[in-house]
Amino acid sequence: MPLIVIHTNLPQADIGSEQLRNVSTGSAEILGVEPKIVQVVINAGSPMMFGGTEEPTAMAFVHSAGGKLKQEANDEFSAKFTDLIVKSIGVPKERIYMLLDDVPQSSACYMGLTIASLTH
Template sequence: MPFIDLQSNLPASNFSDDFLKKLCACSAAALDKPQERVNVVVHPGLPMMIAGSCSPCVVLSVSAISVTDTADKNKEHSAKIFELLTKELGLTDDRIVIQFHALQPHQVGKNRTVMSFL
């Protein structure tokens, strides 16, 4: 059950339903998870700075169980997600930062329990 949390100083108009669907599909494919399990949240129009510049940028957090726990895995995930973000949002690589967080099954609640019991 991956969580994709995108924060950006770009306006909400840059994040259509079509973009959300593409981000969900890309994340699901990169993490080898079903799209039905991917949760996507976008926070547009934020005051943000990356590398000393307030130019358009994105900080993306990827939290997931079992698939974000090694550098090798995250290198592959990063490349796939960067490809989508640069293409869809017109950003250069230096204006995107991705954070990966490894979750344990007991840290994710669903259906009145936690993933450990599902």
């Protein structure tokens, strides 16, 4: 169950259903999962500073319990998610910071059960 959380200082008015849908479907494609299990949160209008300026910026957290975010593939995932964020919300790639997190299936939950128990 991937969870993508993006904080940005772009105005809330610039973020709507289209941007959420683009990040959701794009994330599903990148991770090779069904869009129905991807959750996306975009927190716009956040007071943020990066590199000493308040120019448009974003901080992204990509969490996945599917075992796909492995260290040897993270450069590829980083490039793909960065491109997705640039295309979806318009923040320049040099203004995006990201954390990729491969969550153990025993620590991710859905419907009151761990992903590990749901998949076995």
